[in-house]
Amino acid sequence: MRATRLPRLHVITDTRVLDAAPVGPLHDPIIATEAALAAGARLVQIRPEDHYTDRAAFDLAAAIAALCDQYGAACLVNDRVHIAQAVGADGVHLGADDLPIDAARRILPPASIIGGTARDPESARAARRAGATYLGVGPVWGTTTKTGLPQPIGLEGLAAVCEAVDLPVIAIGGITAERAALCRAAGAHGVAVVGAIAAAADPRQATVELLEAVGESPTAGREDDSRNTRTAGDSRSERVRAVGAGHTEETPDTGLLRGVGRA
Numbered sequence: 001m002r003a004t005r006l007p008r009l010h011v012i013t014d015t016r017v018l019d020a021a022p023v024g025p026l027h028d029p030i031i032a033t034e035a036a037l038a039a040g041a042r043l044v045q046i047r048p049e050d051h052y053t054d055r056a057a058f059d060l061a062a063a064i065a066a067l068c069d070q071y072g073a074a075c076l077v078n079d080r081v082h083i084a085q086a087v088g089a090d091g092v093h094l095g096a097d098d099l100p101i102d103a104a105r106r107i108l109p110p111a112s113i114i115g116g117t118a119r120d121p122e123s124a125r126a127a128r129r130a131g132a133t134y135l136g137v138g139p140v141w142g143t144t145t146k147t148g149l150p151q152p153i154g155l156e157g158l159a160a161v162c163e164a165v166d167l168p169v170i171a172i173g174g175i176t177a178e179r180a181a182l183c184r185a186a187g188a189h190g191v192a193v194v195g196a197i198a199a200a201a202d203p204r205q206a207t208v209e210l211l212e213a214v215g216e217s218p219t220a221g222r223e224d225d226s227r228n229t230r231t232a233g234d235s236r237s238e239r240v241r242a243v244g245a246g247h248t249e250e251t252p253d254t255g256l257l258r259g260v261g262r263a
């Protein structure tokens, strides 16, 4: 059985309206994503915000899924499960207002990665029971990227969730490279970022620094440092089985996930 770690750096697209952006230069989401992939990022979460119609969200997701294919990275779609299905994404990320995790688990391919948002140990345990592959936990610090969030949970809140569940925890909210290392020390498997890459002067360099901060070499898991050259048989469905999913089998190292039903 092959087993591969869930990537420690989750790059989330930023689809805020450009002239309304409160911080930084804010790059086009496709350009910023390609820069992150070129730097060695291994997982992208496509997060079309509410002002995106389904058609616009599909177009964005299809473009980014194709890029992820080229670079051999996994791609997840936030919220919109049907768009994940339509573009053949590796999975989804779901929170309290989205389709329930167990419902998504029933309709997605068995090896799909399903992330669930948790803000405390109780919601973390519930997400695990529902079939989450990993947990997105935050906001650890304040963020200017998203409004309407509860108070930051801090490193103490993050550590409490990490201790409560044996799932990989991805810390989110106000993450910088320096803070990413603190999250790892608090027990997180990795981090998810929006602004640290999308609003960076140099998204590629920002990605390198984040990868180093979470202990993931920019070239780790790549056969070479160039754009992934896909070969026959290197389909997304095969890669996702290697990334991990299916919450039913798991090694004691919670970042090491085993897919279901593989040789």
Ligand SMILES: Cc1ncc(COP(=O)(O)OP(=O)(O)O)c(N)n1
Binding pocket: 010, 045, 047, 078, 079, 093, 094, 095, 096, 097, 098, 115, 116, 117, 135, 136, 137, 146, 170, 172, 192
């Ligand atoms: C890795 C990660 N963690 C948390 C979230 C937030 O999801 P949710 O609570 O559903 O909020 P929206 O992102 O949908 O606004 C996430 N997307 N990714």
Ligand SMILES: Cc1nc(C(=O)O)sc1CCOP(=O)(O)O
Binding pocket: 117, 137, 138, 139, 140, 142, 143, 144, 145, 146, 149, 172, 173, 174, 175, 192, 193, 194, 195, 196
């Ligand atoms: C999309 C999102 N969800 C959060 C949560 O806590 O649920 S925080 C967040 C935004 C994270 O952006 P940045 O890296 O720019 O702080």
Ligand SMILES: [Mg+2]
Binding pocket: 078, 079, 093, 094, 095, 096, 097, 098
């Ligand atoms: Mg959501």
